[in-house]
Amino acid sequence: MQDMKDLAEMHWKHDLLGSIEVGIVVVDRRYQVQVWNLFMENHSNIAPSTIRDKSLFDHFPEIDESWLRAKAEPVFSLKSPVFVIWEQRPYLFRFGANRPITSPSQFMYQNITIFPLASLSGQVDQVCIVVYDVTDQAVSKQAVDDLNNELQRLSRVDGLTGIYNRRYWEEQFEREFKRNLRTPGESSVIMLDIDHFKKINDTYGHPAGDEVIRQLAHLIEDVSRETDICGRYGGEEFAILLPDTASENVMVLAQRIRTSVEKLKIEYEQHTISFTVSLGIAQFNTAFGQHIQWLEEADKALYQAKKNGRNQVIIAGS
Ligand SMILES: Nc1nc2c(ncn2[C@@H]2O[C@H](COP(=O)(O)OP(=O)(O)OP(=O)(O)O)[C@@H](O)[C@H]2O)c(=O)[nH]1
Numbered sequence: 315m316q317d318m319k320d321l322a323e324m325h326w327k328h329d330l331l332g333s334i335e336v337g338i339v340v341v342d343r344r345y346q347v348q349v350w351n352l353f354m355e356n357h358s359n360i361a362p363s364t365i366r367d368k369s370l371f372d373h374f375p376e377i378d379e380s381w382l383r384a385k386a387e388p389v390f391s392l393k394s395p396v397f398v399i400w401e402q403r404p405y406l407f408r409f410g411a412n413r414p415i416t417s418p419s420q421f422m423y424q425n426i427t428i429f430p431l432a433s434l435s436g437q438v439d440q441v442c443i444v445v446y447d448v449t450d451q452a453v454s455k456q457a458v459d460d461l462n463n464e465l466q467r468l469s470r471v472d473g474l475t476g477i478y479n480r481r482y483w484e485e486q487f488e489r490e491f492k493r494n495l496r497t498p499g500e501s502s503v504i505m506l507d508i509d510h511f512k513k514i515n516d517t518y519g520h521p522a523g524d525e526v527i528r529q530l531a532h533l534i535e536d537v538s539r540e541t542d543i544c545g546r547y548g549g550e551e552f553a554i555l556l557p558d559t560a561s562e563n564v565m566v567l568a569q570r571i572r573t574s575v576e577k578l579k580i581e582y583e584q585h586t587i588s589f590t591v592s593l594g595i596a597q598f599n600t601a602f603g604q605h606i607q608w609l610e611e612a613d614k615a616l617y618q619a620k621k622n623g624r625n626q627v628i629i630a631g632s
Contacts, residue, residue, distance in 0.1 A: 337407070337424075337445030340431065343390060345370045345382075348440060357409040357422070376408045386428050389441045395429035400452050411449050423452035472546040474524060475531035483545025484605075487555050490543075491605035494598045500560040502597045504568055505612040506534070508550040509590045509624040522582045523550075526589060529580055537571050553609070561597040561629050568593045568627040576625065590625035592616055597630070 332352040340349035346369055350362040360373060371379050381403075385396050398406070400423040409422040425446040430438040470482040478486070487503065494501050508514070508530065515523040527550060534544050534552055543555040556564050572591060580587040594615030602608045615630040622628070 335447070337443075339370070339443040339445070340440050341370055341386075341443065342440050345386075347373075349442075354407075354445070358407065374407060377406060382406070386441055386443075389428045389430050390438050393430045393432065393438050395427055398426040398428075400425055400448050404452070406443070407445060412447065419449055419453050421449075422447050423449045472531075475528050475546050477531045477535060477552075478543065478545035480545060480547050483543065483547065483553055483555070486543050486545075487553070487609070488605045490555055490557055491598070491602070491608060493557075495600070498598070498600055499558050500597065502556045502559050502561050502564040502595055503608060503612045504554040504556070504564060504571075505547070505594045505609070505616040506552040506554065506568075506571065506591050507593075507616055507620070509592055509620075511550040511589070514587060514589060518582060518585050518587060522585065522587060525582050526580055526587060529578065530575065530591070533574055533578060534571060537574055538567060542567075553612075561595050564595050564597075565627060565629060568595055572625065572627055592619035592624045593627045594619055595627065595629045 334351070335353060337353045337357070338349060338351040339347060339354055341347055346367050347365045348367075350360070350365050355361055358373075365373055370382075371377055385398065388394070389396055403426075405421060405424040406426050407422075407424065409424075411419045411422050425448050427444040427446075428441050429444070431440040431442055432438050470478055472479040490501055493499070508526065511523065511526075514526055527546075531544070531546060531552070534554065538544055538554055538556075541557055542559075543557075545553050545555075547553040554567075556567070559567075572593060575589065575591045578588070594612045594617070596608055596611035596615060598608060599611075602611075611630040615628040619626045619628040
């Protein structure tokens with residue numbers, strides 16, 4: 315009678331293991347598989363009879379053995395479960411995504427729980443690894459993250475040129491100003507303005523003027539270093555922040571920009587447009603009370619360059 319009851323219980327436990335939509339794997343201390351449910355069979359194409367009493371690591375070389383041991387050993391010794399979410403490690407078993415056509419993911423993201431299976435004496439010689447398919451959750455979280463990153467990027471850049479907009483550039487500038495106040499360095503700033511830009515608009519039209527601004531932005535970015543922070547400050551005005559660069563070295567960059575612009579020929583419809591720029595440089599000074607004073611110095615130098623006849627570079631205070 316008891317035998318019949320045991321048999322019935324085994325039967326429904328088997329059905330239960332087969333029907334739940336999570337992976338159930340029981341391994342012993344040598345990581346040899348004792349239980350392998352239908353979920354695991356379906357996703358791995360490995361039958362329970364094939365993998366039973368075989369090492370998990372032999373069948374799944376992609377599993378980082380030392381990592382899994384570090385996670386599972388405390389489950390054996392401390393008898394308390396551990397959880398690993400997909401953000402820590404995307405998967406334990408590299409299974410294909412359930413819906414490879416509609417899912418943008420190539421593989422199944424998994425959350426993992428490892429819990430102890432104690433014997434009647436309380437000893438833990440086996441642990442159960444539960445594998446949850448969280449691909450949908452991971453994919454939608456990543457889509458939200460991607461969208462947020464894109465929104466953040468868009469909020470920082472100027473729509474016409476793709477370089478930093480004034481607001482974001484000024485934020486960086488203020489931060490650099492404060493950094494220089496703490497540890498006085500040799501950072502500099504360049505203000506740059508297109509000469510007689512109104513004439514370009516008037517002669518070739520506003521869209522041609524836009525193309526000039528766009529190409530100038532690319533030129534500035536190409537010529538400057540990666541650590542320099544370039545921004546569109548106003549209509550035809552640009553600002554370049556050069557951390558840890560003394561004004562003599564900034565002069566080299568400013569002249570390079572000026573001469574490159576001078577040589578630039580922009581083909582727009584049937585026109586070839588040439589133009590020049592004026593630049594003002596100001597080096598950081600501890601006497602500046604606010605970041606805006608630093609910028610005003612560069613602006614004054616730019617004004618001087620315009621006044622002196624344009625197409626030139628002036629260093630503030632020189
Ligand atoms: N195409 C275009 N024009 C712009 C944009 N923003 C500002 N402008 C124009 O830029 C011109 C700036 O002219 P001004 O400030 O007189 O300066 P300028 O003609 O460059 O003369 P100087 O700076 O003294 O050499 C104005 O005609 C603005 O309409 C823009 O995004 N696109």
